[in-house]
Amino acid sequence: QGAYRADAGTDVVADILFFRKRRPDEEAVAAPWLGLANVATGAEEGETVQVNRWFADHPELVLGRHAIGSGPFGRTYTCLPLHEDLEPSLISAIAGLPAAIYCAKAGTIDFEPEDEVVQAMAERPDDPSIREGSFFVGEQNQLMQVVDGVPIAVKVRSGKSSDGVFAKHALVIRKLIPIRDGVRQVLKLQERDQPWQKAQVSLRIAWSSFVREFGPINFTSVSTTEDQETGEVREVHRRPNLAPFLDDPDCWLVASIEDYDLETNTARPGPIFTERVIAPPPAPVITSALDALAVVLNERGHVDLDHVSELLHRDVDDVIGELGEA
Known part of the structure; x- marks a missing residue:
């Protein structure tokens, strides 16, 4: 506990696991680390807590003291530090692990992708916003989704088949794609401080088309169930228009x-349809030749001394001299 406090602001307890792949000719053996065992916490007489059997059998690999703490759902296991600096203890524990116990045969790895993968990647739009899980429409008007980095066709159920998504869900996804792209376009233009009004019009058209056919994007159906024993009433909220798109x-x-x-x-349309929702980028503060050079490189991607001198209202020779001294 506390190992990640400085870097991540959390007190989670971490298990660091080292596994060795079993050789093809090696028989499986009993794995005690698949079970649990009780260990004493030392806080109160007779107080125990369940831990992985491996740590119970190898207390030297526990870099702290077993304890019971308080979590969001009540009492929970934790491991209290014995020292402020865990690094020496961690290095010592790792050094005690077996070494050179796996000798794999050298082999070659074929990095050439399969033809199907190459063809699928050609379908993927050259757009950084299309990432893992994103839906898009391919070149042949095929509904696609990026799965494990590769675009695959989304199967649509037909007849009595249970494989794929429902036809209506596929239509919902197709209608939500231009809305998503429209939102992205408005945000991108506003971030770059470029005219975005036409993009807002396109977004409104895409949104209105969806609402006419399927109703609000956030359409919610509410149902209630009552527990016959306790009388507790529960509400269940379902969003049928968003459910097919949840993977995006x-x-x-x-x-x-x-x-x-x-x-x-x-x-009704939110602020993004009519207003600016992203603040314009702040004007750069230029107080030196290095500041002006950084602005030029960001805007143009290459050194332009004439433009640097314009930003500073100085001669090119003066700018070169200052940059040479920096």
Whole structure:
């Protein structure tokens, strides 16, 4: 506990595991680390806590003291530090592990992708916002999704087949894609301080088309169930228009663009349709030739001494002299 406090601001307990791959001719043996065992905490007489059997059998590999702490769901296991600096203890524990116990045969790895992968990658748009999980429409008007870095066709159910997504869900996804792309375009233009009004119009058209066919993006159906024994009533909220799109990393960005009223089941366009929602980039502060050079490199991607001198309102020779002394 506390090992990650300085770097990540958390007191989680971490297990560092080293595994050796079993050789093809090696039989499987008993794995005690698959079980649990009780160990004493030392805080109170007779107080024990369950830990992995491996750590119970090898206390020298526990870089702290077993303890019971308080978590969000009540009492939970923790490991209290014995020293402030864990690095020496960690290095010592790792050094005690077996060495040179696996001798793999040297082999070659074929890095050439399969033809199917090459063909699939050609379908992927050259757009950094299309990332793992993103849906998009391919070159042949095929609904696609990026899975494990590779675009694959989304299967749509037909007949009595249970393989793939429902046809209606595929239509919902297709209608949400231009909305997602429209939101991204508006945000990108506003971030770059470029005209974005036309992009807002395109976004409104895509959103209106979706609402006419399927209703609000955030359409929510509420159902209640009552526990017969306790009488507890539970509400279940379902969002049928968002559910098919949940795998897309921009799902909740799309959901955020409309103001939805659960009571009336109506939605109206949010601020992104008419307003600026991203502040303009601040003007660069230029006080030296190095500042001006950094601005020019950011804007043009190469050194332009004439432009540097314009930003500083100075001669090119003076700029070169200052840069040479920097």
